[in-house]
Every structure is written in structure tokens, then in C-alpha cells.
Amino acid sequence: MTTPSFPRTWVGGLSLPRLIIGTNWFRGYSHTSRAKDEFIREYQTPQRIAAVLEVYLAAGVDAVMGGDLGGGMSEAISRVEQAAGRRMIRIFTPHFNLRPGGPPDQEPERVFDRCKAMGADICMPHQVVTDALVDRRDRVIRDLDRYTAMIRERGMIPGLSTHMAETIPYADAQQADVETYIQIYNAWGFLMQVETDWVMRIIAQARKPVMVIKPLASGKLLPAVGLAFVWNTIRDCDMVVLGAMTPAEAHEGIEISLDLLARRAVAVALQSTRSKGSLMAGTGPA
Secondary structure, eight states: OOOOOOOEEEETTEEEESEEEOOHHHHTOOSSOHHHHHHHHHHOOHHHHHHHHHHHHHTTOOEEEESOOOHHHHHHHHHHHHHHTSOOEEEEOOOOOSSTTSOGGGSHHHHHHHHHHTTOSEEOOOHHHHHHHEETTTTEETTHHHHHHHHHHTTOEEOEEESOSSHHHHHHHTTOSOSOEEEEOOTTOTTOSSOHHHHHHHHHHOSSOEEEEOTTTTTTSOHHHHHHHHHTTSOTTOEEEEOOSSHHHHHHHHHHHHHHHTTOOOOOOOOOOGGGGGGGGGSSOO
């Protein structure tokens, strides 16, 4: 059976799949433990990353997001692009100096130059930058126009990545020159600064499409549970960022998402353990 091409949306005139490839499970950011982080970094190679990307790309999921898509990530992306004969969309979430006197190679101009050189289509300053600029007293995001202008000058689409609930409404109110937002959103409330229903409303009222991250609370939610929540509470223009460690995990996330978007029962393979033996007779096809 051929997997249908994933539904798409638009961001700043660029067509994007509504499912975007996350990279924490490539880079070793497990939000679980140092040991888990080290395992991921030791396990992932450009070859293994490429095998995961191939599954996503075959389903029409051709956009990948990360703070730095260089090094082994760049090698893996290039490998997949060459094999498929098509280009992947790159979404960068860089950080940079906010005050003079920082590392010269982290000056905003130099960071944006690197993003452009590595093929970034969308550039979204990372949460550590964005949230440091949020002024709750005056309800604005300071210096934002300076950075979005630099991004535009380099031919990239500007956006903002945030963990704060205030960022999206503040940016909308000041008519910031951004085309999309990244916001943490999951049923667990993991790493979210306010209740989930508050973030649900903020996303629903955002003037631009929103990319929701950590939909599975970094592995703390079952895929069918976490994905059912986000897909059923975001808009048709919004996107879900979902990472995977293996090709099987990528395939599972894609299939569950397509079932949910089509309002079909999720056909997920259940986990078998001895303690569920008494249930097995009643879980097969009728």
C-alpha cells in the first residue's frame, strides 16, 4: 500500500507539509536523562538519520527543523535529496548574541549568513533569543524588527520560536514581520508555562500558522494519544513537528497522523506483553 502524500499548508508563500521532521532524536536532546542523550548521540549516524528521513520524504514530509542542520545532519539530508532527486525544506532555529561583546561568530549577522549558506528557507530565532526579548511590562518583543529585517535581507522567511504564552499575542499585536511561530503544545503540559487550554486558545487565535513542538512530551505520551490531542485541537493551517529515532518510528507517526487527519480509527500495532495475555483474544479483527 502506497502512503498518500501528507497534507500541506502555506507559510510566507512557501508550501510546507503539515508534519515537519524534528531533530532532537537525531541530536541527542531527550529531555529524559544525560545517559539517554549520550545513547542517542552514539547511536545516530548520518546513515541512520538518512534512513529515517527517507521514510518521511516518501510520505511527502519534506521539511526538517533544527537549530543547526550542519555536520552529520547536512550529510544525511544531502544523501536523501540525491537519492530522491528532490530538495528538502530547511527550517533553522538559531541563537545569537543579544548584547555586544559576545563571541564574534555568534553575532546576528554572521549567524544569519551561516543559516543562508546552509540552505535555510525559514529562519526562526530560537526560544533562548525570542523569550529574552519579550517585555511583559510593555507587552512587546523588543528589537524584533532588527532581526527580522536581517532575515528578510538574506532571502529567508522569518518566524519566531517560543516557550512563552505571551510571545504570539504580543507579536501579533505589534504586527511583527514574521510568517509563522513555534510553540510547545502537548496534552501533558510538558515544558509549557501555562495551562494547556490557554495555549490551545493562543494557537487558535494566532494570525499566522503555528508549528507545535513536543507533541509527545518528549516520549512521555503514547504516539496515538499525543498525536490525537494535537491534530484534533489545531487549525488546518497549523503544523506538528515530530521527531523519530528509527524508520519504524517515523512510519508509525506518519500513519497515525494520516488516520487522525482522515478521521479514521488509528490502526496502531499494540504492544504485546505477558500481562496483556487475557486481552489478546478480544483485540483482533471482528
